[in-house]
Amino acid sequence: MSNNRIYRLTVTAILAALALALSFLEGLLPPLPVPGARLGLANLAVMFALAELSIPCAAGITAVKAIFALLRGPIACLMSAAGGVMALLAMSLVYRVCRRQLSFIGVGVLGAAAHNIGQLVVSLMLLGSAMWYYAPLLLLMAVPTGVVTGLVLNVTYPHLRHFS
Amino acid sequence: MRPAWLRRGDVVVIGVVLAAALFAGIGIWFDRAPAARVSIQYPDGSSALFSISENRSVEIVGNGGIALTVEIADGRVRVKHSDCPDQVCVHSGWLSQSGQAAACVPAGVCVQVVGGDSQVDGVTA
Numbered sequence: 001m002s003n004n005r006i007y008r009l010t011v012t013a014i015l016a017a018l019a020l021a022l023s024f025l026e027g028l029l030p031p032l033p034v035p036g037a038r039l040g041l042a043n044l045a046v047m048f049a050l051a052e053l054s055i056p057c058a059a060g061i062t063a064v065k066a067i068f069a070l071l072r073g074p075i076a077c078l079m080s081a082a083g084g085v086m087a088l089l090a091m092s093l094v095y096r097v098c099r100r101q102l103s104f105i106g107v108g109v110l111g112a113a114a115h116n117i118g119q120l121v122v123s124l125m126l127l128g129s130a131m132w133y134y135a136p137l138l139l140l141m142a143v144p145t146g147v148v149t150g151l152v153l154n155v156t157y158p159h160l161r162h163f164s
Numbered sequence: 165m166r167p168a169w170l171r172r173g174d175v176v177v178i179g180v181v182l183a184a185a186l187f188a189g190i191g192i193w194f195d196r197a198p199a200a201r202v203s204i205q206y207p208d209g210s211s212a213l214f215s216i217s218e219n220r221s222v223e224i225v226g227n228g229g230i231a232l233t234v235e236i237a238d239g240r241v242r243v244k245h246s247d248c249p250d251q252v253c254v255h256s257g258w259l260s261q262s263g264q265a266a267a268c269v270p271a272g273v274c275v276q277v278v279g280g281d282s283q284v285d286g287v288t289a
Contacts, residue, residue, distance in 0.1 A: 035256040035266070072249065073228060075270045098173060106174030113181045123269050127205065130265040130276040136189035142181050154169070 012049060012057040016064040019045035023065070036134060037141040043087060043111050044153050047104055048160055055092045062088050079119050086118030087111040104153045109146030116142050197262045197279025202241045204234060207272030216241060216277065226271025234275055242266065243275060
């Protein structure tokens with residue numbers, strides 16, 4: 001079907017817009033108790049794209065997020081890209097290798113952990129070894145934030161699917 | 165991947181992440197020492213050490229003109245103010261244990277509590 005490419009492009013664009021809106025909404029919520037930790041609701045859009053579209057579509061959403069982070073400065077863009085690429089790599093890998101053994105909950109936790117590791121690596125490169133202090137806290141926070149993201153996608157998946 | 169409520173792989177992922185967090189946490193736990201000094205790292209890579217037992221306020225201008233105010237009081241330190249929109253360092257609150265850090269990645273500034281000789285004051289390393 002020749003409409004397939006247009007369909008994918010359109011849904012990817014809508015999901016990218018959704019990811020940006022979710023990032024913005026998340027910023028309005030009170031900060032989590034661990035400094036630097038975020039809920040990562042925008043990962044919903046990436047996970048949905050992986051499940052319904054393709055890895056390149058998910059990568060497109062990650063790229064849009066990183067480009068829009070430029071509005072908050074080059075460092076924010078670098079941090080967004082590092083977290084986004086790591087999450088994308090980890091989630092794409094399990095999607096390819098063992099998608100049947102995982103639900104969105106496990107994928108969410110994996111994506112959150114990979115995202116935090118990517119950001120930790122960049123901050124270690126920029127600011128040095130003091131940033132190791134954040135490692136256990138950020139890894140720990142990946143579990144509740146990833147579970148929440150996975151649960152939200154579990155609930156919203158049928159609706160997202162219907163509208164796409 | 166389809167909506168489901170916790171599969172075996174999910175438990176494995178959560179277990180591995182928790183184990184990694186625990187492992188990193190244990191490393192930091194064994195590395196701690198009595199808090200003695202505050203290390204402030206500047207955007208140019210240089211750093212200065214201040215005694216944590218002497219109350220003072222340090223003004224820093226980081227990358228992109230982001231101004232930060234670091235406050236050392238009563239054996240604790242915090243980033244009292246930052247122009248950065250993220251406010252991650254300010255939310256880190258008061259730090260009093262060695263190893264604890266408050267960082268502003270956009271400004272390129274990092275404040276960390278370190279152990280060691282408490283006599284040094286304002287030395288640039």
